[in-house]
Amino acid sequence: MSKEHIMESVSSRFKVIRLEKGYSQDKMAKVLGISKKTLVQIEKGRILSGWTTIVAICALFRDSEVLQVLLGGDPMEVIETIAHDGVERPRSKSLGGRVWWKEIDKKGSFRLQQNMISQHYRILDESNNRWLSTFEKEDALRRLEELFYGESLSNE
Template sequence: MHRDQLIALISDKLKLIRTEKQFTQDQMSDLLGLSKKTLVQIEKGRIQAGWTTTVTTCALFRESSILQHELGGDPLEVVDLIANHGTLQPKEKTMGGYIWWKNISEHSGYRLQQNAISNHYRILDTNNYRLLSSFDEEIAKEAWAKTLQNP
C-alpha cells in the first residue's frame, strides 16, 4: 500500500468511521481539525483527505472495526510503514496474527507472515514481538533468512 492508496481509502471510509463512532459532522470536523464544509466535501467524494487528516484519523480511530477490517489490523502500523518508506524494525508486541495474517514460514517459534489485506510482511519472535515489518517481499525474506541464522 502506498500513501495515495491510504489517503483514498480513508477518504472513502471517513463517513462510515464517523457514523460507527456516532459523531455528528460538527463533532468529527472539530476532532479532525477540519471545517465542516471540508468534511462534507470528503464524505461526498468531491475531494480527498490530506495526509495529516489521514494520519489523524488512523490515530484517533485506531480501534475502529472499519479501519481494522480495511487495513488488516492496526491502522498505525500501516501509517508507520508508509511514513518510513516501507520498512519498520520496532520491537512491538502483537496479538500474534490470528485474524488477518497468514504464515509464510515458521521455524523454532519465529514466523514470517503476510497481511491478507494490506499484503505487507512481518517477522514475529517466539513471544509475538514484531521484529520487522515491510511492504517489500525481498527485504522481508532477507530479514527472515538472517533471523533463521541468528534466532
C-alpha cells in the same frame, strides 16, 4: 498498498467511521483538526483527505472496525510501514495474526506473515512481538534469516 490507495480508501469511509463512533460532523471535524466544510467535501467524495488527516484518523480511531477491516488489522501498523518505507523495531507487541494474516515462512522462534488485505509483511517472535513491518518481501526474508541465524548463534 500505496499512500494514494490508503488516502482514497480511508477518505471514502470517513462518514462510516464517524457514524460508527456516533460523532456529529462538527465533533468529527474538531477531533481531526479540519473544518466542517472540508469534512463534508471528503464525505461527499468531492475531495480526498490529505495524508496528515489520514494519519490522524487512523491514530485517533485505531479501534474502528471499519478501519481494521479496510486495512487488515491495526491501522497504525499499515500507516507506519508506508510512511517509514518499512519499520524495524524489536519487541513491538501484536495480537499474533489470527485474522488477517497468513504465515509465509518460519525459522526458529520467528515467523514471517503477510497481511491478506494490505499485503505487507511482518516478522513476529514466539511472544507475538513485531520485529519488522515492510512491503518488501525480499527485505522480510533477508531479515528473517538474520534473526534466525542470530538466534541460532546465541543458543550455541
